[in-house]
Amino acid sequence: MQNTQHAMFVSLCLSALAGASAGLLFGLPAWGATAGLLGWGSYQIRQFQKLQTWLQRNDGTAPPEATGYWGELLDELARTQKTDRGREQSLQAIIRRFQQSSAALQDGIVIVDRNNNLEWWNRSADKLLGLKASSDRGKPVINLLRDPRFIRYFRKGQYAEPLELPSPVNSDLHLQYQITSFGEGDRLLVARDITRLRRLEQTRQDFVANASHELRTPLTVIRGYVETFMDQDLPRPLARAMGQMQTQAIRMESLVNDLLLLSRLESSNHIADEHQIQLRPMLEQIHQDAQVLTQTQQKDHAISLQLDSDFDLAGQELELHSAFSNLVFNAVRYTPARGRIALRWWTDASGGHFSVSDDGIGIDSIHIPRLTERFYRVDESRSSSSGGTGLGLAIVKHVLVRHGAHLSIDSRPGKGSTFSCHFPPEMLVDAADRQTETAGSH
Template sequence: MRYWTNELWRLGYLAGGFSLIGGLLGYLGWGLALGLSLYLFVHLKHLKSLYTWLITNPHEEPPPGDGVWGDLLDRLYRYQKGQRQAQERLRSILNRIQESSEAMRDGLVMLDNHGDMEWWNSAAEQLVGLKASHDRGQHITNYLRDPVFIDYFNRLAYREPLTLQSPLSDNLTLQISITLFGDNERLVMLRDVTRLYRLEEMRRDFVANVSHELRTPLTVLAGYLETYSDYADDLPPRWQRGLGQMQSQTDRMQHLVEDLLTLSRLETDELSDNGRCIDMSALLGHIRDDAEGLSQGRHTFSIEADASLSLRGEEQELRSAISNLVFNAVRYTPEDCHITLRWKADDQGLLVEVEDDGDGIDPVHLPRLTERFYRIDKGRSTATGGTGLGLAIVKHVLIRHQGHLEIDSHPGEGARFRCHFPDERACQASAPQASSALAQ
């Protein structure tokens, strides 16, 4: 404000002084015009200096000036200095980020909002063979052409990471995670999980082989125990009790082996893309009937199903998954509880829901419920005949059908298990298929 006041005084001095001189000489108007012209000339001179500085060397110090121009140029200099310092700080941060990214063993690839590759670290070059000379600006699906990755990339559902072989070598297994940020931009993380993948394969092979080898001796034991049980009345009471315990534990071991074999098959076999169109309303009816037999009148059941909706998939697998959820509700809820089975469409696609009004589950257990052999109450699970594999089977069945499981429960508020399927799994069941489902 002070500079503007001084500038007004300067204008007044020039205009008044030249007007006075012009008036004394008899040219008042010319004197005023000369004073204003001189004032304008000074401003144009400063403006030219500023323009020349901005065009030729804006990174150098601004030219000197006086009055309001001096204040303006001084403020520009301070702003320029602050911007330069901010740029140096940002450059230093970016350098540290790049150095830390280069030190990572995991590959990082930054994509723009079109999916074109903008930047990557050296680990990405080693894992997938990217070259800055010709790959920068290319769309990532032009380089990672696996149909599984293309489908994963386009669906924008990055809840779970994707595991696939590196384009460099079939012996290199990568885990790919994608994170959305900014204006639909993406950060792709590539991790070498070859060792973990091989260990997982060894574990699966071991479990499958051991389960298969146990199947035969258990079948023999069950057969002999069933034969001996026909003559149980002729045995002493102590032997009768031991025979009953052996039968119970043999049945439990057989169920465990069957569940392990089912898990191994789900992990190794590939699901057909087509499958069959399943009448889910009829399927839920069959599962409800089985659950009523297990409950023996201790629970009540209801079905809320949209008969116009059908699901494409493997019926036996889906029946196993949904049955596990319903049977768990029967086993782990008190008597007189109500269990509801739902089949409908929602904002995420298609939904199968199993809800009960039992004791509920502490939320601390929910993230681990789908782990193998995880039990909230080991004593209760053993007493009810659970193997700890039911929800793991549910999880793998849903993954094979491009779905996912959501669990919502709190103590005293019951539990709700939601099986979400994408809209692409919807289909129109024909009459023969519907009737065959009812006949099973």
């Protein structure tokens, strides 16, 4: 560029000098210099017009012929244009390759821009989500996928866990939505057809539910006869055997009931309807039941209840009662005699929280990720002797998922354990609102 500028300056000076020299022949050097400059300017304008015409055509033809610095400039532009055209063709080939490969995918792929508008999607998204390229491009994604659960999931911005919903165009198809953020506010939405997996899972759940239901009748009969025999004056060995049979029958009934409850909870990740739950009387009742249990087991635990908030929860009362009582009764079962158990409910900016803490033997960190699995036991002998079914924490996990909440576990061997349920702010209801409504109804 500097060489070109220098050459143009030299050319300008030479044109002015040549004009002035010619003007001396007529005694008008100034007019001669002016004529030389005008001639130089006309030449530059003609060359610039040729360059502009060639650039506007942009058809890959050779640049116009020129000499000097104009020739060098045109050659350099031609080389740059050729390089850019090669890069453009390469990028177009990559885009075509990407579109061909994405079109072959069975998963629906949608790109959503920073303004939440649809930018691009593949053909599978047409089939699974009902998107139409002719009319839907550039429209807000929440205007086309209108399920309230998807809208909450999309706006929440926390995409660690996928969302499962029926297809908006075919209720027989079940889709799993996974969103990934990229770029500056853009998002990649992947919709996967999990209908077959859902059917297999439903078959498993139906089998567990049916088997558990069928077990209830023979267990009821067995327990009834055992209780009848226990009312009789039996020899000591037979009475001991009958007592053990009664204990195991009760345990089997508890297992069947938990299996039926878990099967029902697994049928959906969302509660059908929400009601305001009065937490204070519920937690006070669970506290009393825990005191009765510790006295029955002769453990003499010191069980405290601390309610630091007047907020209630929206949800299903029986499910939340089952979850909270499972955590509390587990603490009673597994905390050594004369230990301390603390129940607490509080709220803050992140939502509502219920915790159960004990000063028992604690749990090694290697077991914590698997505690909510069905029938997983840290200590098989200790868990069996406690009378637990091994399904309590699995029930807690599914109840919390259905209420948009999650369970956290903090435990160290010899330091005790804390199980905490964390509910999002949208599930909180001010207890004062309930009292106002009640007063108004009277």
